[in-house]
Amino acid sequence: NGVRYTEPVDLSKIASLPDFVLIHKKQEEQFCKWSELRDYSPELDMVKEPKYFTAPPLLRLLMEREMKNRGEEVTEDKFLLPHYKTYIVKDREELEPGKEEIYQETVTKCEGTVGYDYSDKIDRKYSYGACEDPEAVLAQLPEEQPFPTPPVGMRMYKLPWNTMNKWNTEDPRPVENQAQNN
Numbered sequence: 001n002g003v004r005y006t007e008p009v010d011l012s013k014i015a016s017l018p019d020f021v022l023i024h025k026k027q028e029e030q031f032c033k034w035s036e037l038r039d040y041s042p043e044l045d046m047v048k049e050p051k052y053f054t055a056p057p058l059l060r061l062l063m064e065r066e067m068k069n070r071g072e073e074v075t076e077d078k079f080l081l082p083h084y085k086t087y088i089v090k091d092r093e094e095l096e097p098g099k100e101e102i103y104q105e106t107v108t109k110c111e112g113t114v115g116y117d118y119s120d121k122i123d124r125k126y127s128y129g130a131c132e133d134p135e136a137v138l139a140q141l142p143e144e145q146p147f148p149t150p151p152v153g154m155r156m157y158k159l160p161w162n163t164m165n166k167w168n169t170e171d172p173r174p175v176e177n178q179a180q181n182n
Contacts, residue, residue: 003037003038003039003040003045003105004034004037004038004039004040005040005104005105006039006040006104007104009103009104009105010103040104040105042104042107045105045107046107046108046109047090047106047107047108047109048108048109048110048111049083049087049108049109049110050083050110050111050112050113050114051082051083051084051110051111051112051113052080052081052082052083052084052112052113052114053080053081053083053113053114053115053116054079054080054081054113054114054115054116054117055079055080055081055116056116057116057117057119057130057134060079061134061137061138061141062138062141063078063079064138065138080113083110084110087108087110089108090103090106090107090108091103091104091105091106091107091108119131
């Protein structure tokens with residue numbers, strides 16, 4: 001990638017494919033192009049991810065409605081989802097409790113905000129009025145239940161395995177029913 005690392009690195013973490021080639025020592029200068037490489041710099045070579053995500057449009061509409069129902073003030077910062085609390089740390093790996101390995105080449109910095117608004121990509125004939133009047137679409141949505149309710153007939157407990165045969169067998173038909181059918 002045009003970067004000369006200053007410390008030893010684990011190539012399996014950097015290279016997506018093991019496409020290493022052995023070359024002769026005489027061809028090394030021509031192949032590696034050492035003059036074009038620059039040293040690793042944490043400021044230039046860090047992985048950048050967004051600090052916040054905006055809420056998706058439908059989730060935002062539902063959050064607004066619930067905030068209004070509770071009498072809360074609706075502000076823009078309440079619709080930001082904090083990515084900096086949930087991102088996967090890439091510059092360190094815990095090998096065992098109390099022992100970790102630190103990698104210099106994958107430091108992550110969270111900055112900025114990224115949104116889920118793709119409404120400009122939707123053709124007007126498929127928007128069903130959401131681009132023109134989102135409140136009308138929100139009014140058509142059903143009210144949410146406070147907790148998910150189980151469907152009718154759903155069993156809320158698990159059958160023990162030792163009695164599974166007893167629960168899954170059919171009762172034999174009585175003899176008098178067989179005589180009437182003949």
